[in-house]
Amino acid sequence: MRLIDEQVRYSATDLANFLVCRHLTRLDVAATHGLVQKPRTKDLGAEALARRGEEHEMRVLTALRKRGWLVESAYEEGDDFEVRIAATEDALSRNVDVVYQGTLQRNDRLGISDFLIRADLLNGGQGYEVVDAKLARSAKAQAVLQSAFYSRLLQEILGIQPRNMHLALGNSEWVTFRVKDFAAYERQIDRLFRDFAEPEPIFPSADTYPEPVEHCAVCRWQSACVTRRRADDDLCLVAGMSSRQRKSLKAIGIATRRGFAALNEPPTLPHIGKESMAKAHAQARLQVRGEERGEWLWEFVEPERTDEGELTPNRGLLALPEPVKGDLFFDIEGARYYSEDGKEFGLQYLFGIVDSADLDDEGKPRYHAFWAFDRAGERDAFQNVIDFMADRLALHPTAHVYHYNHYEPTALDHLAELHLTREDVLRQLMGRFATREDELDNLLRRLVFVDLYRVVRQGIRASVESYSIKRLEPFYEYVRDVELTEVNERALLFEMALDEGEAADDIDGRRVMQGYNEDDCRSTLALRDWLELRRADLASELAQELPRPTPPELPEVQPDPDLRMLREALLENLPDEIERTPAQRAKALMADLLEFHRRDDKPKWWRYFHLSRDLADEELFEESDAVAGLVFEGVGEQVKKSKLYRYRFPAQEHGFRDGDPAEDPRSGNLWTIYEIDDATGVLSILRGPTKLDEPHPSALIEPRPQYRKTTHAASLRALAQRTLDVGDGEWPRSAAFDLLLRRRPNADGKGEGPLRRPDEDDVAAGRRLAANLSNSCLPVQGPPGTGKTYTGARQIIDLASEGKSVGVTANSHAVICNVLDEVDKLARLDQLSIRIGQKRGDDERWVNRAATDADLVYTSNGKVRDALRAHDVDVVGGTTWVWTDPDLEAIVDVLLVDEAGQMSLADALACARAAEAWFYSGIPCSWLIPARVLIRPVVMSRRWDTYSVTRTRCLMTSGSSSSARVGCIPTFVGSPPRSSMRTGFMASRGSNFRKSSGKVGSPAQD
C-alpha cells in the first residue's frame, strides 16, 4: 500500500495481508494515511529471510537464462514507479522473452511480479504468464492470490487472459495453476478488501483485534500487537488455547484471561469440545492463581482412564520409563535455510547428548557435541550420533533417550522443520543419507526415545504461558549457563556463517550455540528427574503402583539375505552415478527398489504406533492422518445389510475421503468412512450386523499398514532377477524395462521424432499408438480435465474390440471404478459390447455398475484368473494386489495404470508380471509428487511418512500442456516432502491449499 501522487495504490501484498490478518490491513491503511507511524524494526530474522528470498529469486533467474531465454530487467536502482511501469510495458510490447521485476499498473492497482515469461515459450500460449519465486516449499493461498492479482493486471494491459500462472518454489518445484480457476476468487477478495479498507481510515481500530496468526512471526507490527494483547490480558495468553476457543468465548463476551479464569465452570459452546474447553479453563485458572501468588504452580492433569476405569498405560507420567544409569538426554540445533544445491534445504549442524553413565571431572554427566558444518559433515555427525546411541544402549540395554519436542504453533509454517520432532529429524537424516537404517529402526522399535513434552502435556499443568522447556525451568530450578538473549542474537548470525562456509571458524558462535545445546540437554535431564518426583507424588495420591510403559510387540521386518545378495549383484561393478549408462542407472534403480516395501513399511508402522499408542484424542486432533473429537449423533439409513452411524466432528485438518478405511485407535476396530463432509462436520461409518454393538470411536486414524512383502516384493524380486539375467546384453522390450530405461514407447516403429503425427490430435495418437504397442510402456500425461481418462477408455475399447484382454489398476477402487465407468459409457455410445469385470473391495460404491449388472464382480484373485483364462471377460479392474499375484502371470495383454503418479514406482513395477504392455497415465502434478518409492537418496518428510524419492517427470512431449500428452518419457528425480502436495484452494475451511491444480516440470530444472 503506497501513497503515490496523493492516491493510494494497492498491491498484491495488501490483498494477501488482508487474507491473513484484518488487523494488519487496518494498521497499514492507518499508516498510509499518516495516522500512525509504520514500525521500522530492524529484525535480523526478517532480514535473513528477505536475503534468502532474493537468493532464491536469483537462482530462478539464472535457471531461466540457462535455457537461453533473453531476460530483460524492468527495474533500475533509483527508478521511480512511472519509469518502471513504462519500461515494463515497453518490454512487453517488444515481446522480450522474460521480463524481470515487471511493474504492472492499472488504476489504483500496482504489482511487481518477479518474472513475466512469454507464454509461447512455456506452453505455446499467447501473451505472457506470471512466475513468482517463493521461498516456501508448498503453494500457499496468499502466493496464488498474488499471482492471480498480477495475472489480472497483465490481462488488463495486454488484453489477453494468461492461461497459467506459476510459482517457482524454494525446493525447485515449479507449480502451475490455471488463471481462470482463480480469477473469480481474486476479484472477490479484491472486492472484500476494498469494502473493508476504503472507508475512512480508523486508528486505533475498533472492529479488529491482533489475534495471533502465523504471519505475526514476520509482521512489522508484531511488537505493538504483543504489547496490546498483554495490556488487554487477552485470552491468547492462556497456554495452548486455540483460536477457535478464543473466538467462541469472545462471542459470548469473555475476552480476558482473568475473566475466563473467574468463571466457576467452563462454558459449553457450540462446536467446541467440552474437554478441551475444560482444559483451557483449568490452565487459565492456574496461570492467574500463579500470578496472584507470585509463585510457579503446577497440578496434575486428571490421568486418562479406560472405559473399565483402569489407568490408560503410556499416557502422561505413566509414559516415563524406569530411570537407569546410561539414560541419554538429546537435542539438535538446525539451520533451516542452509542449502548446497538450492534443492535440499536445512542442515542439522549440532547434535548434543548428555550421557548419565559417564561423569566428567566435575562429577556431572558428560556432554558430547557432534558438529556438522556442511552436508557431508551432517552425514558423519548423524552416523556418529546413531553409533554413539547404539553403543551406549548396548552397554545399558534398559536405558532410554530423552528429548523435548515443543514447538510454538504460531511459528512460521513454511519452516516445516520447526514442526519436526527430534525423532523425525533422525528419520529424515536416515532417509537423506540412506545410512544407519537398521540401527535407527532398532532404536525406534525398542521405543528408546521418550518425548518429555508429551509426558508434561498429558500429565502436568503448569502456570506458564507456553510449555517450552525454558518456561518450565523455574519448576526444577535449572539455571542456564548461556543467556537466551545472547543465543537469540547469535543463532541467526551463526546460520549465516554456515551459509557462507565460515561457521567452523566462528569460535564465539560455536561457543554460544554449543552452550545453548548443552543447556537444553542438561535441562531435559533435570526435567526428567523432576517429573519422576511428580510421578511418585501421583502414585501416592492415587495410592497405587503406576505401571511403566512396555514396548509394543512389533511384527518383525527383518532384512532378507537373499534380497541383499540380489541387490549387491545388481550393483556390482557399477561406476559412479555420473558415469553410468542408462542400463547401469536402471540396474541401480532396480537394486534400490528391491527394498522399497520393507523400508516403506517401517515408517508406516512407526507412525501407526505413535498415533494409536502415544497420543490422546486431543493430540490426534492436530494430526493430519487422524480425525478426532467424534461425537455420536445417530443411526442413519440402511445400506443393504449395514447401517450408517453418524458422528459429528469439529473442524480440523485431516486427509480422509469418502470410502477410506480408518481405525479406531482405542478399540482397534477397522471401519470404512462412508461419507465425510467438512462443511457440516459430519462423517458416517458403515456397520455390518455383527458390528452394531462395537464401541463408538472418539477418533479415527489411518489403519495399520498392510504388508506387501509377499506379493509385491516377490514380484519385484522376479523383475530384478530378469534384470540381472540380461547381463551386459541388449535389454529386451517389455513395459517394465522400457519404464526403467526410460525408453521411447515401442509403438510406431521409429526410433525418434514426435510420436504424434502432425495431422493427429492427442486422442487419435494415443489410440493409434496403443493399438501398435508391443512389449512396451506408453505414458500419457496431462492436467486434470484434459481427457486422460477418455483417451484411456478409448484405448481399452479398441483393444478389447480386437479381442485383447485389458487390466486396469490404480491405488484405489474409486479410481479404477471411474475408468471402468468411462469404458462402459463410451462402449454403450458406440453400441459395442465390452465385458467389464472388477475385483471388488470393501466399499460397494466403488464397484462398477456394468460389472455388477453382468455378474462379473469378483471376490478373489482366483476368480479373476479363471474368468480371464476362460475369456469370460474383456476388461478387469483391480488394485495392485490382483496384478502382483504370481498366479496371474501374463494374465492380460495390456495393463492400464491410472493415476500413476499416486502409485509408487515399486508398486507399478511389481505389476510387471501381469502384462507385457502398459499404459501409464497420470497428471503432471502427480508425476512430480511423491511416488512413495524409497530409493537412494531417500528423502523422509516431516512426521513419519516416507516420501519418496522418486517421481516421474515428463521430458519429451508431443502435445501442449493443456491437453493430455501421449508418449512422454518419464524420468526419476528426487522429490519433495508431502507438505508440498497441499496445493489446492480449500474454500470452506482455512486458508491452506489442497491439491487442485497441475504442476509441470520446472523449466528451471530442465
Ligand code: SF4
Ligand atoms: S502482528 Fe499479527 S496480529 Fe498484529 S498485525 Fe501483524 S499479523 Fe496481525
